[in-house]
Amino acid sequence: GQNIDQPTEMTATEGAIVQINCTYQTSGFNGLFWYQQHAGEAPTFLSYNVLDGLEEKGRFSSFLSRSKGYSYLLLKELQMKDSASYLCAVRDQGDYKLSFGAGTTVTVRA
Amino acid sequence: DGGITQSPKYLFRKEGQNVTLSCEQNLNHDAMYWYRQDPGQGLRLIYYSQIVNDFQKGDIAEGYSVSREKKESFPLTVTSAQKNPTAFYLCASCYRDRGHSSYNEQFFGPGTRLTVL
Numbered sequence: 001g002q003n004i005d006q007p008t009e010m011t012a013t014e015g016a017i018v019q020i021n022c023t024y025q026t027s028g029f030n031g032l033f034w035y036q037q038h039a040g041e042a043p044t045f046l047s048y049n050v051l052d053g054l055e056e057k058g059r060f061s062s063f064l065s066r067s068k069g070y071s072y073l074l075l076k077e078l079q080m081k082d083s084a085s086y087l088c089a090v091r092d093q094g095d096y097k098l099s100f101g102a103g104t105t106v107t108v109r110a
Numbered sequence: 111d112g113g114i115t116q117s118p119k120y121l122f123r124k125e126g127q128n129v130t131l132s133c134e135q136n137l138n139h140d141a142m143y144w145y146r147q148d149p150g151q152g153l154r155l156i157y158y159s160q161i162v163n164d165f166q167k168g169d170i171a172e173g174y175s176v177s178r179e180k181k182e183s184f185p186l187t188v189t190s191a192q193k194n195p196t197a198f199y200l201c202a203s204c205y206r207d208r209g210h211s212s213y214n215e216q217f218f219g220p221g222t223r224l225t226v227l
Contacts, residue, residue, distance in 0.1 A: 004152075033215060042200060042218035043153075087152060095160065096141055096206065097168070098216060100152035 002026045002090050002099035011107045012078055020073045020104045022088035033098065034062050034073045035087040043087055047073065075106070083108045112137045114219035116201050121224045123188075123195070131186045131222045133201035140206040142184035143216065146170060147198040159184055160206060188224065196226045 003025040012018040024032070031050040035043035049055055049064035049071060061074040075082055085103040092099070114135040123129045133142065141160045145153040155168030159178040173192025178184050184203075188195045202216040 008150075031213070033213075040198075040221075040223075042220050045213075045215045045217070048213040048215060089153075095158075095166075096204065096214065097155060097158060098143075098153075099155075100145075102150065102152040 002092070004088055004090055004099055004101035006086075006088050006101040006104045008102070009105045009107070011109060014078055014080060014108055014110050016078050018075045018078060018106060020075070020086050020088075020106070022071045022073070022101055024069045024071075024088075024090050024101075026069070026090055026092075026099075028093035029066065029090065030093045030096075031091045032062075032064055032071050033089045033091065034060075034071075035089065037085045037087060037103065039085075046086075078108045080108050080110070082106060114201060114203055114217055116199075116219035116222050118222060119220065121222055123224065123226050125226055126190045128187055128189050129224065131188065131199055131201075131224070133184045133186065133219055134182055135184075135203045135217075135219075136182060137203060137217065138181070139203035139217070140181070141204050142178065143202040143204075144168075144174070144176065144184070144186045145200045145202065147200060147221075153200060156186065195224055198223050 006022045034046040037043040047062035054063045059076045064071045085105045087103045088101040089098040117132045143158040144156040157176040159165035175187045199222045201219040204216040
């Protein structure tokens with residue numbers, strides 16, 4: 001199984017940077033995903049890491065260290081619309097199942 | 111216009127009744143998944159199916175049943191045996207393996223909010 005931990009809440013100011021950490025303990029690993037979920041809506045895919053290092057996509061970046069069981073999602077130039085829950089998910093080897101953390105609620109203040 | 115649809119968006123049920131949640135996708139995805147989300151918790155896997163006519167239990171399958179008679183459809187039945195069925199239910203789908211150029215990420219439907227009265 002998977003044990004995935006991420007902070008419950010974070011607050012930041014518009015225009016600032018926020019880093020959401022995710023640590024995991026796994027019985028198998030085939031990639032780590034970050035999803036964004038606005039309240040009452042479906043999660044939408046943000047990023048994917050399977051090799052160590054940083055993946056950058058516009059204002060969002062994601063980092064992975066497999067040896068440390070650690071990832072972070074970096075949100076730059078925060079906008080009000082970035083207020084949402086951010087879910088870290090680890091994929092098992094073989095059967096493509098995802099195990100999700102509880103999510104980090106980010107609140108962006110003006 | 112490809113995507114995943116779930117119906118209905120809101121569903122109310124009396125205790126002791128079975129109810130079926132619909133999930134349809136026209137993305138030609140091989141695998142489909144059902145998750146449950148409760149306030150303050152992450153998504154928990156109920157059932158998943160990697161090919162037609164085959165499915166496996168997830169972490170919280172008790173009180174639920176599924177079928178996968180067609181590639182496009184993966185309905186979930188919440189039975190009266192489910193002790194706490196009130197929750198937000200999400201269906202997802204993905205390709206099984208599209209090679210190194212694809213993440214094979216899961217795409218989610220809009221969800222069904224089930225309330226047991």
